[in-house]
Amino acid sequence: xIELDFSKDKxxxxxxxxxxxESGQVLMLAYIxxxxxxxxxxxxxxxYWSRSRNKLWxxxxxxxxxxxxxxxxxxxxxxxxxFHVEQLGGAACHKGYRSCFYRTIEKDQLVIGENRVxxxxxx
Numbered sequence: 001x002i003e004l005d006f007s008k009d010k011x012x013x014x015x016x017x018x019x020x021x022e023s024g025q026v027l028m029l030a031y032i033x034x035x036x037x038x039x040x041x042x043x044x045x046x047x048y049w050s051r052s053r054n055k056l057w058x059x060x061x062x063x064x065x066x067x068x069x070x071x072x073x074x075x076x077x078x079x080x081x082x083f084h085v086e087q088l089g090g091a092a093c094h095k096g097y098r099s100c101f102y103r104t105i106e107k108d109q110l111v112i113g114e115n116r117v118x119x120x121x122x123x
Contacts, residue, residue, distance in 0.1 A: 002041070005078040006034050013049055014079050018092065021070035021084040027092035028100040030059075032081065044069050046083055063123045065089030091117035 006012045013031040020027055030048040032040070035056055039047035043058075046067035050057040060066035067085040074081050093100040096116035103110040 002074065003078070004034075004037060004074065004081070006037075008077075008079050013051070014081065016046075016048065017080070017082045018046065018067065019082060019084050021086055025099055026101055027067075027085070027087060027098070040069060040072075040083075046085055059092075060088065063089065063091075063094075063118075065091050067092070089117070094120060096120045096123075 004014060006014060008014075012033050014033075014037075016030050016032045017026065018028045018030065019025060030046075031051060032047070033049040036047040036049045039045075039056065039058070046059045046069060048057045048059060049055075058066070066088045067083065068088065069083055069085055071084040072081055073084070087098070091098050093102060095102075096118045097114050098117055099114065102112055102114045104113050105111075
């Protein structure tokens with residue numbers, strides 16, 4: 001298995017930038033620990049460490065919006081990864097948008113730049 005350097009963070013977490021494998025759109029930023037890394041490599045599905053729930057998290061386990069790994073890029077220091085994924089269900093964001101980066105700053109306001117793919121109250 002490819003060994004990443006989880007020792008640099010006191011909690012053993014590394015950032016994982018997640019991009020659509022076709023468009024390159026940044027879908028989300030999450031964190032992985034050693035277990036999430038192993039599960040991702042074993043299953044071909046993106047697994048993360050949920051900092052808020054303090055547990056392993058298979059992306060889409062409750063919504064069905066799973067991320068299928070197409071390629072993984074690793075930075076030169078072995079402490080950041082980029083997951084290039086196929087986003088099943090059309091949305092990566094738990095608020096129902098394709099990307100967690102669905103807002104942009106215009107002047108001094110946040111402006112929503114995409115339509116919701118799903119209603120989070122229904123998922």
